[in-house]
Amino acid sequence: MARRPEESARAILRILVPGGTKADEIVLYGNLERAFLDSDPDSLAPEFVEGLKYAEGQGWLTIIEGTQIKLTNHGYEAA
Numbered sequence: 001m002a003r004r005p006e007e008s009a010r011a012i013l014r015i016l017v018p019g020g021t022k023a024d025e026i027v028l029y030g031n032l033e034r035a036f037l038d039s040d041p042d043s044l045a046p047e048f049v050e051g052l053k054y055a056e057g058q059g060w061l062t063i064i065e066g067t068q069i070k071l072t073n074h075g076y077e078a079a
Contacts, residue, residue, distance in 0.1 A: 008051025017079035
């Protein structure tokens with residue numbers, strides 16, 4: 001069963017914050033996508049994309065030039 005965008009976004013936050021990413025730190029898109037897909041054998045790339053869109057819409061992340069993702073203070077707190 002596919003994850004809803006909010007579930008995917010929260011999964012992304014659970015990867016970032018426990019992994020040591022602090023607010024305003026930047027991670028590479030490919031590294032985060034790989035960690036997301038590896039975190040659950042049923043994860044799909046479209047779920048990652050939808051999760052990123054949701055998280056960005058909530059102000060949890062900022063996507064920079066499509067290759068970098070910055071965790072915001074709000075995202076850090078939401079995690």
